[in-house]
Amino acid sequence: MIAYIVRRLLSTVPVMFIVAVCVFLLLHLAPGDPAAIMAGDNATPQNIAQIRQKLGLDEPLWRQFGTWMFSLASGDLGESMFWRTSVTTLIGQRAEPTISLAITTIIFAVVIAITLGVVAAWKAGTGIDRFVMGFAVMGFSVPVFVVGYLLIYCFAIWLRWLPVQGYTPIEEGLGPWLRNLVLPTITLGLVYVALIARITRATMLDVLAEDYMRTARAKGVATAPMLLKHALKNAAVPIVTVIGIGVALLIGGVVITETVFNIPGIGRLVVDAIQRRDYPIIQGVIMVFSGIYVLVNLLVDLSYTFFDPRIRY
């Protein structure tokens, strides 16, 4: 098992290498001159040349690629044009709010979605089932920022139950931290709930049709243990897979949610970088988020043995 984990960890290296190649090629072969865009509208040719030199854009492509790969391998994501600090430091400073939001969202979404999916499959064909599936289609269709503003309008402006926006660090107390995270969590989690609820319902329907489920019912297992122990555990592998794939949705959503709720996290860092044309930040954050995606999906793969001991490595 440990040998397998090590092997899988090593196998992420080539994937990340290809991610780096893709990011490099796409951003360097794209038309447009990043130096000119960064310099702004009233820059002199000297300014542009200076920036180009500073970013190493005047060097041949293969050497730029080599330099970039070398610094990536040593954990260096370059230096921000605006802040004049290393991108790794900036990401570190902004990590807490984003990690908090990610954790609350995943917990919220997984708990709600699996409950909805299990109930929908159990009551398949009834009004509850239709409601859950209708809710899932809505969740896929309403954009994250529209959900966010609707929630702010309802619960913060109109009912005044929760703060409109902002973030309180966790050191200042669990209560204030959580109060600020409630609306962003629901906003970001909605698509994720829709995605997971759908796959949960689908796999549960398959499992509920199995012979051993009929046996369980016949020998008189109570409903809750039957659904959870017998059915849900057997349906877990596809569900966990989708939870992993869905992290991509979360990453896109984090950027938007942090903008809507004015949360000073990594997503805000990127959005501010767009306005300032701070190109190394955008590139660095893409690499970090891609790495997180790859790692989460590795964890998902490893979790299969836990849910289904027949899968051995």
Place this chain on the structure above:
Amino acid sequence: MATTLEPIAVGAKQSPLFKFVRRNPTIVLGTSLLVFMTLVAIAAPYIAGDPLFQAPVNRLRAPDAQNWFGTDHLGRDVFARTVHGTRISLIVGITVATISVSIGLVIGLVAGYFRRVDGIVMRFMDGLMAIPGILLAIALVALTGASLFTVVVAIVIPEIPRVVRLVRSVVLMAREQPYVDAAISGGSRSVKIIRRHILPNTFAPLIVQATFICASAILVEASLSFLGAGIPPQTPTWGNMIAQSRLNLQRAPWTIFFPGAGLAMVVLAVNLLGDGLRDRLDPRIARRM
């Protein structure tokens, strides 16, 4: 989907149209909504006023008989802007779906049929899949400057790997069919085998995939505009409208509500159509999802 449990038609004397509506409520609902939105997009200049006309005296007016959806912070008519916003969303959705399906189809056919290139192509697709789509699109738009063209390209690139994977899996299955072996031993050229025997298998799943790409493209375009990395801000798109009105949420919620409702309606229509088509075209998956 709820529609998978359709009741068996009881009455014997039902018109074919009625039967179709009854059996495929999501397809019919989605299509009708889409046709309606398309008509709105085409007729925009005739049913709504100038979306760019500013009347600072009338700023942030609540909806009334003159401005059905109210006015924004520059006194622009929200109804005119919402109606015109339909255009960009539909254009982006349809172009992105068409282009990414076409490119993905070619790459997928090649990767699935010619095994030698498969490894390299698929590793690249895996890498591209790991990059968060919205972030990649943001970077591309920020780098090349905002325009409709850049936005479309930036949304197409992250969608391609999904199509390639789908097409490749279909090709791999089709290759094993006896009729393909027969064609190979009959001496047909590869191009002909792909075109005559393999390509048709990809159509049904691709149509379904295209609708979902269309829905996601509309959402991503709106998100890019919202984040300030999309279509230039003077163009009335739903994302731009919401981005420019965010500070007026408390005073003038209608400036955000109407473009938001437009977005939700279009994406919902496309998703309903996609779900319905999937139920019809791929009964194997239909039972599950």
